[in-house]
Amino acid sequence: MHATHDPAAPPASDIAFDDFLAVDVRVGTIVAAEPFPEARKPAYKLTIDFGATIGTKRSSAQITEHHACDDLIGQQVAAVVNFPPRQIGKFMSQVLTLGFPDADGKVVLVQPGRPVPNGGRLF
Template sequence: MHMTHDAAAPAAETIDFGQFLAVDIRVGTILEALPFPEARKPAYKLLIDFGPAIGKKRSSAQITEHYTLEELPGTQVAAVVNFPPRQIGKMMSEVLTLGFPDAEGKVVLFRPTVTVPDGGRLF
């Protein structure tokens, strides 16, 4: 499946509501942000708390352009929590942290504007 991040790209093919529900997107709070020098593209290692049902999960995120390691702890983010883990360099990334491209294609985090309970599911 090829995904494009181009704002001018047409909408993806039509899916049904069941397919949407199959993608489990939850909110979590970043506990820890660490450098990830081994990553092919500039990235950080994140430890995110998704609350009692999902727990703490690791993610690699290419968010180095807009965010510093120091500002990320305490920030809430959205992530897909039901993809299989992916090996990225020496790290196992357990969730896909979500973002949108800015005008230059750099990642801007997708996050709530008001603090919400960790583990809440996107609907």
């Protein structure tokens, strides 16, 4: 199954609730952000604190259109924390930071509407 960034794409087929539970989406706070000039598409290297149980993880995120690198520190984001790590150039991305496409397909981060404890799981 391949995710699409097309907002006009039809909904994915039905899944069982247990399939949803298999995807571990957690909230964390960005503690470091730096440009990732080696990436094929414009991206940042993020370090995200998911609290004591999960710890700090790194992620490559293509969020440069709507998010300035310096403004990301301290922001909370949602990420899938149970995918296998993915090698992106010389960088190992350990979690998938989540976002939605805007009208032009540029990524807008998924963020809680108010502060929540790091490591909280989406339900």
